[in-house]
Amino acid sequence: MIPIIAPFIGESEAEAASAVVLSGWLSQGPEVAAFEKEFAEAVGADYACAVSNCTVALHLALLAVGVGPGDEVVLASHTFIACANAVRQCGAVPVFVDIDPTTFNMDPELVEAAITERTKALMCIHQMGMPCNMEALLPLARAHGLAVVEDAACAVGSEIFIGGEWQPIGSPLGDVACFSLHPRKLLTVGDGGMLTTANAEFDQRFRLWRQHGMSVPDTVRHKSQTVIVEEYPVPGFNYRLTDVQGAIGRAQLKRLDDIVSRRRELAGAYREMLNAIPGVSAPDEPEWAKTNWQSYCVRLPEGAPQIEIMQKMLDRGVATRRGIMCVHLEPAYADTKPRFPLPESERAQKGSLLLPLFHQMTEDMQNQVVSALKDALA
Known part of the structure; x- marks a missing residue:
């Protein structure tokens, strides 16, 4: 049987995971932090934040750009259902536009007609790894004051020629880009996600939200020589990645x-x-x-x-x-x-x-x- 896809994974990933297991620190910790740094470097982003999967990455990205109840997000219907589910999870309404038959991505010529006074963001999906036409979509979003969230679930390693140069998907071109680390993707940690952004405030929100809204991460508390009592200034979620996965991700990045x-x-x-x-x-x-x-x-x-x-x-x-x-x-x-x-x-x-x-x-x-x-x- 020839499968639709097979993860390219082997001894280096097994050794990385084993080292974490033997270290005794299994939850989100130093391996995740190192993975985030190396992932950001690989895609040319200022910041990268690891989470448990790409669907929750989309959820946090939409929350960060201000999508809330009653808002609308314009996106293609021709995509995995998680994209629309993340919009609904924010209480917002997905507004579907048709695709360009060549790229299977959202047709920029059809987007403007879908924008209303309730539109808050465009979700630009790099379908099957094929870059969306960001050169056409970004000016349109700016003209209407809309945020841009990139669903780059499939697109790690893809590139786009924009602004006179080739840029990796995930730089990001929009406000936030979201990647998947599922076994069907080029890089996998079993399951996981990554958010990349140039916005330091967004990155801090992601890190707060992914860990229950906890003001002090585990890595800081456990290293401290004095007692630290964390606070929970905002409601959050349990969207963390484990250090076992972080170690596997670092090995995968080398491939x-x-x-x-x-x-x-x-x-x-x-x-x-x-x-x-x-x-x-x-x-x-x-x-x-x-x-x-x-x-x-x-x-x-x-x-x-x-x-x-x-x-x-x-x-x-x-x-x-x-x-x-x-x-x-x-x-x-x-x-x-x-x-x-x-x-x-x-x-x-x-x-x-x-x-x-x-x-x-x-x-x-x-x-x-x-x-x-x-x-x-x-």
């Missing part, structure tokens, strides 16, 4: 350049192989984007039976995933009627397929995937 390079090689090989299948369209990168190829999403021939093709490929030992979900089509959002038609989002969900892609993939595996797809279509 990042190699992982991205390998995935770009594999994506290039897929493109050549897929040319032999009529009607199948390989994904494209705009000239201003360098994706990390977190996922490799192909367009199927018009009218092709997506689920039937997936089953036939599974029968041949190849796991796939349907095109990225549309939140507005899920039962949980049946009460959120889209204000605008979303034909490209719906077409992408029903008419595309994610093929296996992971660092350890071989040429024989890719041939098996492409052969299975060709036979399923036939």
